[in-house]
Amino acid sequence: MRRTTIAIAAVTAALAVPGIAPAESQAEPSWGSSSFEWGSSSGENNTPPAAPGVSVPGGRYEHPVDLTFTAERGATVRYTLDGTTPTTDSQAATPGRPLQIAQDTNVTVAAFRGDHASAAVSFGYLIKTSEKPLAQVVVMSDVHVGDHANNDKKYESFFDTIGSIFPKPDAILSNGDMINDNGDGKGPDHKIVAEIFQANLARKGMNDTQLLISNGNHDASLAAIRAGYPAEWFPDSGGGYYESDVSGVHLFTVNTETYNNDSAQRSWLKSRLTEITAESGNLTKPILVQGHRPASNTAMDGQQASNPRLTEDLSAFPQAIFFSGHSHLNNNDDRSIHQRDFTAVNDGSMSYIEIDHGYQMVTESGLANRFESPTAQALFVEVYQDRTEINRINMAADKHDIYTGGAWSANWQPPYSSAGTLSGSGWTVELDGSTNQQIKDNFRYTSGARNTNAPEFTTATPLSVSTGANGETALRIAQAKDDQMVHHYAVEITDTATGAKVVSSKVLSDFYFMPRPNSLDIPIPDAAAGTAYDARVEAVDAYGNRSPVTTLAFTR
Incomplete structure (x- = not known):
């Protein structure tokens, strides 16, 4: 498979500045395994592309860094800067347009080709001044x-x-x-x-x-x-x-x-x-x-x-x-x-x-x-x-x-x-x-x-219904946003006919993963065809600040 470089910016030349980690010191990410050939070619396009590479490895720097990504030929690199997993709606890397990192940031990238996406990889950047600590x-x-x-x-x-x-x-x-x-x-x-x-x-x-x-x-x-x-x-x-x-x-x-x-x-x-x-x-x-x-x-x-x-x-x-x-x-x-x-x-x-x-x-x-x-x-x-x-x-x-x-x-x-x-x-x-x-x-x-800002759902339809590979039904929650982090969701799903709560839980948001998944699927146990449900969800941060309630009525 042949690779092409998507230039997001010129690579910063200051990698030799004292105190900046050399590239060899990085933990080798999944895209850098010895079995991967940067210059190989392949006519197959029906498999997910390899994860993108990045020109400047994550680490501590005493200046802003400009990033260049590499990806397989025909693949589009998309990225996020908020810890979420890139999707086809995420910002695309544009040739010749710089992505400069000037403050502490996690950059997460994935390569997309048609309906296929690579695994997402994340890089952490700490941007400091030249002041030397004790x-x-x-x-x-x-x-x-x-x-x-x-x-x-x-x-x-x-x-x-x-x-x-x-x-x-x-x-x-x-x-x-x-x-x-x-x-x-x-x-x-x-x-x-x-x-x-x-x-x-x-x-x-x-x-x-x-x-x-x-x-x-x-x-x-x-x-x-x-x-x-x-x-x-x-x-x-x-x-x-x-x-x-x-x-x-x-x-x-x-x-x-x-x-x-x-x-x-x-x-x-x-x-x-x-x-x-x-x-x-x-x-x-x-x-x-x-x-x-x-x-x-x-x-x-x-x-x-x-x-x-x-x-x-x-x-x-x-x-x-x-x-x-x-x-x-x-x-x-x-x-x-x-x-x-x-x-x-x-x-x-x-x-x-x-x-x-x-x-x-x-x-x-x-x-x-x-x-x-x-x-x-x-x-x-x-x-x-x-x-x-x-x-x-x-x-x-x-x-x-x-x-x-x-x-x-x-x-x-x-x-x-x-x-x-x-x-x-x-x-x-x-x-x-x-x-x-x-x-x-x-x-x-x-x-x-302590923080008093409540999380909020930012999508028009934060709740939807998903069906698993074996036909199981789940309530899908599009993750809310918070100025620090969404800690969990207060979830109640009620059988409309009987009034019984089939789910009543405080569900953790997966905030401890990097990148975070963009949605959570809450399984509905023993969901029977034709059964009507009412779902009620609040996003809650670590201090107990709660979003407005979002609801969904649906039938299995």
């Missing part, structure tokens, strides 16, 4: 590694993604639950994690990158951690907590498994924070803290938070930015950052993410009481003298079910067509004020400042 830190958690077979290739992809954004990070924080020990003697698995991480640090040339570990509830014991890793990765003095210097930035690793009842650890943390913030020039300088379990009444609280005394102790220090994992709660949700007296941030998870409970997912077998997705996420943190910029990044967010053939699994293997995409807009934590109270008064991610 430190670049990757924050990950809940690695849950237990073998080489399921994790070697996966972590090659993950480290390729890290390198595409921070080619030489100052530190990588692995914030607890490196392994999956449940009191069953898996402590030696820490050595497997060390082997995987060491191999990838060497492969990517991250020779000066500090790797700093916290203790999690699935990490067997402190002794097992010490035995499994180089001493500098976990330099505690006996209690599982320690202090580090990351390119001049203070970092504290706390042991959240013992914090509430560990008076020595509490005294150490409060004393050191008091000393640091009392020093001249440090009032508005960020201090990083990592600990596995969330601090109570902070980020996405209500699910597995267990450290009220940590919340109490950090409340005197608005300079503190506390990173936590444990719950696997996704970082797509803006409730993953919280400010009141300090800043608390949810890391996401490197193994699989969860959604707060009480919802259903659309799966191949219908609606399921499921709150997990095989999505891997991490945070990319840049610390400046007076602020911290936090970017949420997908390591893998392709659309898969957590169940495969009825068996639970989070081990989807690369390549990932979503690697390096943004799982949400960036957060900027500013420390603005001449006193601690003034800094707190200027916090932007507080409960009182």
Whole structure:
């Protein structure tokens, strides 16, 4: 098959600018496999075209980038910039017309030829200025590694993604639950994690990158951690907590498994924070803290938070930015950052993410009481003298079910067509004020400042009826729009004749996939021919803001 280039703009020549990821460091997308021949030819046009290529790989750049796409001869490239899946109605790439990316953006492209479409692939772009941060830190958690077979290739992809954004990070924080020990003697698995991480640090040339570990509830014991890793990765003095210097930035690793009842650890943390913030020039300088379990009444609280005394102790220090994992709660949700007296941030998870409970997912077998997705996420943190910029990044967010053939699994293997995409807009934590109270008064991610904009349906007919391959009937919902994200849909489908509710559910919107599907099919169980139904749907965001109700009356 012969390929032709669709020029969207001249390729930016600044790929050699320091701090910009080289193309070789990218996780290889699905269109770049060795079995694909860029210059081959084929007379067959009745099969879907290959996914498009892009001239400038996703990553972190210090200037706008101009993109050029490549596609098979006779195929049209269409793209979206809002995280949705391209359709035949999406913007077409026009030869000679530039697509310039000047702000943080996910670009999703697909190739169309006749009635056939390629798989969609997504690329994430972070557009920064030339200002140099004090430190670049990757924050990950809940690695849950237990073998080489399921994790070697996966972590090659993950480290390729890290390198595409921070080619030489100052530190990588692995914030607890490196392994999956449940009191069953898996402590030696820490050595497997060390082997995987060491191999990838060497492969990517991250020779000066500090790797700093916290203790999690699935990490067997402190002794097992010490035995499994180089001493500098976990330099505690006996209690599982320690202090580090990351390119001049203070970092504290706390042991959240013992914090509430560990008076020595509490005294150490409060004393050191008091000393640091009392020093001249440090009032508005960020201090990083990592600990596995969330601090109570902070980020996405209500699910597995267990450290009220940590919340109490950090409340005197608005300079503190506390990173936590444990719950696997996704970082797509803006409730993953919280400010009141300090800043608390949810890391996401490197193994699989969860959604707060009480919802259903659309799966191949219908609606399921499921709150997990095989999505891997991490945070990319840049610390400046007076602020911290936090970017949420997908390591893998392709659309898969957590169940495969009825068996639970989070081990989807690369390549990932979503690697390096943004799982949400960036957060900027500013420390603005001449006193601690003034800094707190200027916090932007507080409960009182939360989003109040409701989602809205933007199509004329957001509800319709679809029929599956086996004749099953479903209510199709065209996804609504929101300034942050649609979290779920409140769906009620009623049998008109009997008044019985055949579906009454809060259905998740698939916001954790990249790209997101453009519609959801809600199956109607036991739908009989000739039966009349009334459907009622509201789109709801993460803060409970609800769209106007949309309705549809239909007959099976």
